Structures are given as structure tokens and as C-alpha cells.
Amino acid sequence: MKPTLEMYLILSAVLFTIGVTGVLTRRNALIIFMSVELMLNAANLTLVAYSRFLPDISGQIFVFFVMAVAAAEVAVGLAIIVAIFRQKESVDIDKVNLMKW
Amino acid sequence: MLGLALYILLAPLVAFTIVIFFGRKLPRGGDFISLFAIWSGLAASLYLFFTQMLGHYDPAFALSYRFDWVTWGTYKLNIGIAIDNMSMMMLVVVTLVSSLVHLFSVGYMKGDPKYHRFFSFLSFFSFSMIGLVLADNLLIIYAFWELVGLSSYLLIGFWHEKDSASNAAKKAFVTNRVGDAGMLIGMLICFTALGTLNLVELKDGVAQGHLAGGLLTAAGILLFMGAVGKSAQFPLHVWLPDAMEGPTPVSALIHAATMVAAGVYLVARLFPILTPDASLVIAYVGGFTAIFAATIAVAQNDIKRVLAYSTVSQLGYMVMALGTGAFTAGFFHLVTHAMFKACLFLGSGSIIFAMHHVLHNIHSHDDAQDMRNMGGLKKYMPVTFWTFLIATTALAGVPFTSGFLSKDAILGGTLAFAMEHPKHWLLPAFGFAAAGLTAFYMFRLVYLTFYGTFRKGSEAESHLHESPRVMTVPLIVLASLSIFFFYAAPAFNPTTPAGGWFATLFPTPENVTLASGRYVSPASSRLGDEAVEPTAEHASGTEALHSAHLEHLAHNWAMLISILVAGLGIWIATLAYYKWKIDPEKWRLRFGVAYRGMYNKWWCDEVYKATAINGTLGLSKGLAWFDGAILDGIVNGSATVTRLFSTVQGWFDNKVVDGLVNLTAMVVGFWAHFVRSFQTGQVQRYLLYTLAGVGIVIILVVI
Numbered sequence: 001m002k003p004t005l006e007m008y009l010i011l012s013a014v015l016f017t018i019g020v021t022g023v024l025t026r027r028n029a030l031i032i033f034m035s036v037e038l039m040l041n042a043a044n045l046t047l048v049a050y051s052r053f054l055p056d057i058s059g060q061i062f063v064f065f066v067m068a069v070a071a072a073e074v075a076v077g078l079a080i081i082v083a084i085f086r087q088k089e090s091v092d093i094d095k096v097n098l099m100k101w
Numbered sequence: 102m103l104g105l106a107l108y109i110l111l112a113p114l115v116a117f118t119i120v121i122f123f124g125r126k127l128p129r130g131g132d133f134i135s136l137f138a139i140w141s142g143l144a145a146s147l148y149l150f151f152t153q154m155l156g157h158y159d160p161a162f163a164l165s166y167r168f169d170w171v172t173w174g175t176y177k178l179n180i181g182i183a184i185d186n187m188s189m190m191m192l193v194v195v196t197l198v199s200s201l202v203h204l205f206s207v208g209y210m211k212g213d214p215k216y217h218r219f220f221s222f223l224s225f226f227s228f229s230m231i232g233l234v235l236a237d238n239l240l241i242i243y244a245f246w247e248l249v250g251l252s253s254y255l256l257i258g259f260w261h262e263k264d265s266a267s268n269a270a271k272k273a274f275v276t277n278r279v280g281d282a283g284m285l286i287g288m289l290i291c292f293t294a295l296g297t298l299n300l301v302e303l304k305d306g307v308a309q310g311h312l313a314g315g316l317l318t319a320a321g322i323l324l325f326m327g328a329v330g331k332s333a334q335f336p337l338h339v340w341l342p343d344a345m346e347g348p349t350p351v352s353a354l355i356h357a358a359t360m361v362a363a364g365v366y367l368v369a370r371l372f373p374i375l376t377p378d379a380s381l382v383i384a385y386v387g388g389f390t391a392i393f394a395a396t397i398a399v400a401q402n403d404i405k406r407v408l409a410y411s412t413v414s415q416l417g418y419m420v421m422a423l424g425t426g427a428f429t430a431g432f433f434h435l436v437t438h439a440m441f442k443a444c445l446f447l448g449s450g451s452i453i454f455a456m457h458h459v460l461h462n463i464h465s466h467d468d469a470q471d472m473r474n475m476g477g478l479k480k481y482m483p484v485t486f487w488t489f490l491i492a493t494t495a496l497a498g499v500p501f502t503s504g505f506l507s508k509d510a511i512l513g514g515t516l517a518f519a520m521e522h523p524k525h526w527l528l529p530a531f532g533f534a535a536a537g538l539t540a541f542y543m544f545r546l547v548y549l550t551f552y553g554t555f556r557k558g559s560e561a562e563s564h565l566h567e568s569p570r571v572m573t574v575p576l577i578v579l580a581s582l583s584i585f586f587f588y589a590a591p592a593f594n595p596t597t598p599a600g601g602w603f604a605t606l607f608p609t610p611e612n613v614t615l616a617s618g619r620y621v622s623p624a625s626s627r628l629g630d631e632a633v634e635p636t637a638e639h640a641s642g643t644e645a646l647h648s649a650h651l652e653h654l655a656h657n658w659a660m661l662i663s664i665l666v667a668g669l670g671i672w673i674a675t676l677a678y679y680k681w682k683i684d685p686e687k688w689r690l691r692f693g694v695a696y697r698g699m700y701n702k703w704w705c706d707e708v709y710k711a712t713a714i715n716g717t718l719g720l721s722k723g724l725a726w727f728d729g730a731i732l733d734g735i736v737n738g739s740a741t742v743t744r745l746f747s748t749v750q751g752w753f754d755n756k757v758v759d760g761l762v763n764l765t766a767m768v769v770g771f772w773a774h775f776v777r778s779f780q781t782g783q784v785q786r787y788l789l790y791t792l793a794g795v796g797i798v799i800i801l802v803v804i
């Protein structure tokens with residue numbers, strides 16, 4: 001059986017949903033980070049799938065951009081997490097509410 | 102000559118300044134400075150008097166110096182000094198009496214804690230009085246007029262620790278203000294009508310008819326009001342007897358010889374511009390004062406009060422003389438009276454001085470001035486007695502005294518006036534009655550004081566002695582000046598001043614209201630035959646002859662009657678108080694109300710208290726009530742209303758306006774609080790909101 005576009009899209013949606021759920025429900029900052037990666041990759045999958053089926057190469061170029069940006073984001077984000085951990089001895093996201101008001 | 106006059110004026114002022122500031126530190130309280138100032142002034146006055154007046158015999162002599170004082174636009178107010186015969190005569194009188202009083206005070210005031218102040222005040226008074234005499238201008242006269250009032254106030258209240266003295270000073274000051282108010286109005290009338298206050302220009306202005314009729318009469322009477330106050334004429338005489346609270350030398354200087362004569366002097370100065378009506382008012386005021394005060398003097402027991410009322414009475418004579426047109430006689434009486442009345446006062450001072458000593462030694466607190474405590478002083482105080490007796494005879498009008506000459510001239514003038522105007526017969530009647538009373542009460546005083554036995558017992562009697570020489574010498578000088586001799590040269594006629602230098606030098610000034618033809622019949626003004634010169638202005642030849650004849654007749658009659666009434670007065674006094682043939686006690690009861698009236702000064706003070714004083718107080722109280730109740734009520738009412746409005750407004754401001762503002766804040770706060778609750782700072786929450794938002798957008802887009 002040849003995989004169809006719908007299958008990709010469903011997989012991608014499932015992955016995205018898992019990522020969203022992870023971001024919203026988990027307390028550990030690292031896990032939230034991983035969930036964010038999951039969401040990015042779900043989006044990447046969608047872009048690649050459309051690129052294969054349309055066919056149009058620009059989707060794949062987008063994916064490269066996204067991965068580059070994600071790598072940068074991970075670098076900055078992990079640095080922030082390390083800084084927070086040094087300060088608070090924890091990576092629990094609930095304890096980090098400095099940004100209110 | 103003007104320089105000399107200025108020296109006479111300013112020397113006492115300099116003395117005053119030095120003594121008041123440095124007197125305490127100077128030896129003898131600096132009295133020698135005051136004495137030098139006034140004695141040198143006397144020397145200068147006598148020099149002027151003998152060289153100019155007697156040396157040159159010029160009735161029209163006048164010299165003046167003026168300078169601009171104030172310039173108002175085109176109008177210039179100038180002031181200055183003027184010397185003429187009258188002011189030179191006054192200078193001599195003032196400096197002579199003043200220097201003798203200064204000398205007397207050295208003895209009298211010895212040991213007083215305020216010795217130097219006394220002398221500085223005396224100098225100040227001398228300055229003011231001399232300034233008054235030398236002024237050429239009503240305004241300056243007015244200024245010095247007030248200055249003599251001030252020095253009188255200071256000296257009456259010299260012993261201000263005594264309530265009676267400070268009250269008397271206030272009374273004198275306030276009573277004088279009443280008269281001065283009138284004088285000021287009179288001056289303003291003159292100024293409005295004539296634009297000048299200079300005496301000479303005033304006279305010219307009236308002569309040209311710029312001020313005439315009723316207004317001129319009013320001005321004359323109002324100016325005379327000043328004299329009424331200063332010269333203690335009825336009804337403003339009440340201050341003078343009370344002024345006796347001052348030290349006796351002051352009474353002699355100010356309240357007998359000089360200051361009280363200032364009023365007479367003013368009337369004499371204004372004589373040319375007095376209308377017949379004004380003159381008549383003046384004559385009646387003077388005549389009534391003369392008899393009125395004489396009756397009071399009869400019943401007084403305080404030696405100085407008798408003399409005070411006698412002064413009031415004699416001033417009344419002078420005023421009456423000026424009012425009836427007997428100018429020379431009035432002014433003459435001013436001069437002679439100054440001498441013998443100063444002598445009497447200084448004599449009484451000498452007596453009081455001795456009595457104080459006696460009462461002090463027997464530790465008695467009796468009144469040293471009450472004649473009922475005296476008696477028999479003749480033996481112990483011969484100089485005082487003889488000088489006092491001479492002055493008394495002069496005051497009583499006994500022949501061969503100066504008082505006889507002057508009083509006789511006044512009575513003659515008044516009688517002539519009444520003979521021409523028979524309806525005014527009351528004036529000479531007043532005059533003669535007062536003359537009789539004067540003789541009576543003066544001899545009563547002499548008998549009670551000097552004759553009989555000393556009424557304080559023999560132990561006290563041993564302390565009696567004559568006053569020191571510094572006090573008796575002025576008495577001797579003044580007593581000798583009470584003899585006719587000095588005034589009668591060169592004619593030496595003891596019956597009339599006519600022919601003497603005085604009558605020659607002081608002819609009646611021409612009345613300018615009379616010259617302009619509004620005056621019908623001239624009052625008698627000349628003395629005897631010599632001075633009569635018919636003047637074409639107001640009388641034809643026969644009329645002048647007629648009036649000259651009348652005057653001659655009047656003069657003879659007056660002399661006769663006045664000798665008679667004076668003799669009668671002395672005779673009764675002798676019977677009653679020397680031989681005690683008439684019991685004064687019985688007569689006192691027989692007179693009843695009349696005696697009580699005399700004793701109580703005809704209740705003048707009481708009447709004034711009931712009317713003027715209580716009236717003023719009542720008015721003040723009424724006004725105070727009006728001020729307190731009505732005006733304050735209005736003010737307080739408006740304050741209450743304002744407060745009420747303020748309260749309402751405050752409530753409105755606090756509740757409504759502030760409420761709105763607070764409400765806005767509260768609403769904003771509420772919403773802020775609400776919105777804040779979204780901003781938890783938790784990233785996951787924010788993401789959830791984002792998601793929700795995205796979800797909503799998707800739903801909206803899809804639907």
C-alpha cells in the first residue's frame with residue numbers, strides 16, 4: 001500500500017497534538033522543550049508531505065529554515081534553562097513566574 | 102531787632118532741650134540754664150521795650166519777617182514773626198513774670214525728685230508763650246496756642262502720681278479742645294473768604310469788604326471760642342480752678358499771668374475785625390464770667406481756688422472791656438493783672454510752702470491750702486504779708502494801685518458803652534457787682550490767712566517761718582509793680598491811665614468793620630480827654646464831641662462807683678472776718694440755696710457731668726452697642742451664612758465630586774485587578790490562552 005497524503009497529515013496532526021499537550025501539561029522545562037521540538041517536527045512533516053505530493057520543492061526549503069531556526073532556539077532556550085537552574089536549583093516551570101505584570 | 106526777638110523766642114527752647122535730656126546729670130538739675138535763658142530773654146525784652154517803645158514813641162511801629170513755608174501750586178503759605186508795640190509789651194510781661202517764677206521755683210520746688218523736669222517744662226512753656234506773642238499769623242498762633250496748652254497740661258499734671266492732678270490736667274486739655282475746635286473753624290472761615298491767615302492781611306481783607314456781615318460775625322465769635330477755652334470764660338471756665346492741682350509757681354505763671362491772658366491777647370489782636378454783633382457777644386460772655394466767677398470765689402475755702410476764680414473773674418473783665426470797645430483798658434488790665442495776680446499766686450505759694458512745713462512737722466494730714474487751717478500768719482511771714490496785701494489792694498481796685506487804674510478804665514469804658522446803648526445796662530452792673538465782690542473775697546482771704554490766731558495750735562505755730570529769700574524777692578518785685586507809679590508816667594495821675602505811656606502807646610485800633618460804614622455807633626474806647634481824636638471815618642465832629650463828653654462823664658462816675666463798691670466790699674469783709682461783728686455762719690444759713698450754689702460752683706461740674714460728659718458717654722455706649730450688636734451682628738451673620746454655604750459646598754465636594762473621582766479610580770482599579778489576574782507569569786498559561794485564541798479564530802474562520 002502506497003502511503004497517501006492524508007496519512008501524513010493525520011500523523012502530523014497527531015504528533016502536533018502530542019506536542020501541544022506536552023507543552024501545556026508538563027512541568028519539567030526540558031520535557032516542554034522536547035514537546036516544542038515535537039510540534040516543530042510535526043509541522044516539518046506536513047511541509048515535506050505537501051512538497052512531495054504537489055510537487056513543489058519550496059516546502060523542503062522551508063523545512064531547512066525551520067530546522068536551522070529550531071537549532072538556534074534550542075541553543076538559546078537551553079542556555080536560559082541552565083541559568084534558571086543555577087538560580088533556583090530546579091527546572092519546574094511553575095516556579096518561574098517572573099514575567100507577570 | 103528781629104534777631105533779638107528770635108533770641109528771646111529760641112533761648113528757652115534751647116534751654117528746654119538741654120535740661121530735659123541732660124538735666125539729671127547737670128548740677129542743680131540744670132536749673133541755671135533755664136534761668137539764664139529766661140533772664141537773658143527778659144533783658145532783651147526790656148532793651149526792646151525801653152529803646153524802641155519808650156525811646157521812639159511810635160504807635161504805628163511794626164516790623165515783621167516772613168518766609169514761604171508751604172507752596173501749593175500758586176498759593177504760598179508764609180509764616181513769620183512780627184513785632185509791634187503790643188507784642189513787645191507782651192514780651193516784657195511774659196518774660197518778666199516767667200523769670201520771676203523761675204526764680205521762685207528754685208526755692209519752691211527744692212528737693213522735688215523731678216526738679217529738672219519742672220524747669221525744662223517751664224522753659225518749654227516760656228518758648229510757646231513767646232512764640233504765641235510773636236506770631237504774625239493765625240496759623241502760627243494756633244500752633245503755639247496748642248503748645249501752651251500742652252505745656253499747661255504737662256505742668257498741671259506735674260505731680261501725676263496724684264489722681265486729682267492727672268485728672269485736672271486731662272480736664273484742662275479736653276476743655277480747651279472744645280474752644281479750639283471753634284477757633285479752627287473760625288480760622289477756616291477767614292481762610293476760605295480771604296485766602297490768608299496773616300493778621301495784617303486779614304485786617305486789610307476785611308477792610309476791603311471781602312469778608313463781611315454774618316459770616317464775619319460768625320468768624321469773630323468762633324475765633325473768640327478759642328479765647329473762651331484758653332482764658333477760662335464761661336462756660337468753659339471749669340478747667341482753671343482744677344488746674345490749681347499743679348505746683349503753685351505754675352499756677353502763677355500759666356494760670357494767672359500769661360497763658361490765660363493769651364485768649365485776651367487773641368481777642369485784642371482780632372479787635373479790628375470784630376463786628377458789633379460779635380463784640381456784643383464777647384462783652385456779655387466776659388461780663389457774665391466776671392460776676393459769675395466772683396460769686397463762686399466768695400464761698401471757697403481753698404486759698405488757691407479763691408485766686409483761681411478771681412482770675413476767671415478778672416479775665417472776664419478784660420474780655421468784657423474788649424467787647425465793649427475799651428481796647429486800651431482791657432489790654433492795660435491784662436498787663437497790670439499779670440503782675441498783681443502773679444504776686445498773689447506766688448504769695449499763696451509762699452504760704453502753702455510754710456503750711457506744708459508746719460503740717461509736716463506736726464504730722465498732720467490736713468489740707469495745706471485750706472484757709473480754715475491758717476490765721477495769724479502776718480507775724481511770721483511779714484514779707485509775704487505786705488506783698489500780698491499790696492497785690493490784694495490792686496486786685497480790689499483800691500486807689501493808687503495799678504489795678505485801680507486798669508479796672509477803673511474798664512468800668513468807665515463799659516459804663517460809657519451802656520450810656521450810649523442803655524439797653525445794655527447789665528454790662529456795667531455786672532462789672533460793678535463783680536468789683537464789690539472781688540474786694541470782699543480778697544479781704545476775706547487776707548483776714549482769714551494773715552489775721553487772728555493760728556488755728557492749728559501753738560505747737561504748730563512754732564514751726565512757722567518766712568520763706569527763703571529766693572522766694573520773697575520775686576514777691577517784692579511783683580508787688581512794687583502793682584503800684585500805679587510804673588504805669589502812670591509821664592503824667593503820674595493816680596486816677597486815670599490817660600496821659601500815661603500806656604494809653605499813649607496803645608490807642609484803640611481802628612475797627613475796620615466800622616470804617617466800611619456798617620457800624621452805627623462807636624463804643625467808648627478812648628481813655629479820658631487826651632486820647633480823643635475825632636476820626637472822620639466814623640464820626641462827625643459833634644458826635645465825637647458828644648461821645649468824648651460821655652466818656653469823661655462815664656469815667657468820673659465809674660471811678661466814684663467803683664471806689665464805693667470796693668470800699669463797701671472791704672468794709673463788709675472787715676466786719677465779718679476781722680472784727681467778727683457779722684457772723685458769717687449766720688449769713689451762710691440765711692443765704693441758703695445761694696450759698697450752696699456759690700460753694701458748689703453753681704454746680705457747673707455736675708451739670709457738665711450730667712449733660713456733656715454723660716451725654717458723650719451715653720452716645721459712646723450707644724455707638725458701642727450699635728457697633729457690637731448691629732455691625733458685628735452683620736459681620737458675624739455674613740460669617741455664619743458663609744460657613745453654612747461652605748459646609749454644604751464641602752459636603753458636595755467631599756461626597757459628590759470626590760465620589761465621582763474615586764468611583765472612576767475604583768472602576769479602573771477593579772478592571773485592572775481583573776485583568777491582572779490573567780497575567781500569572783506562567784508560560785504555560787499564556788500558551789493556553791494563545792491556543793484558545795487560535796481555536797476561536799479557527800472556529801470563526803471555519804464557520
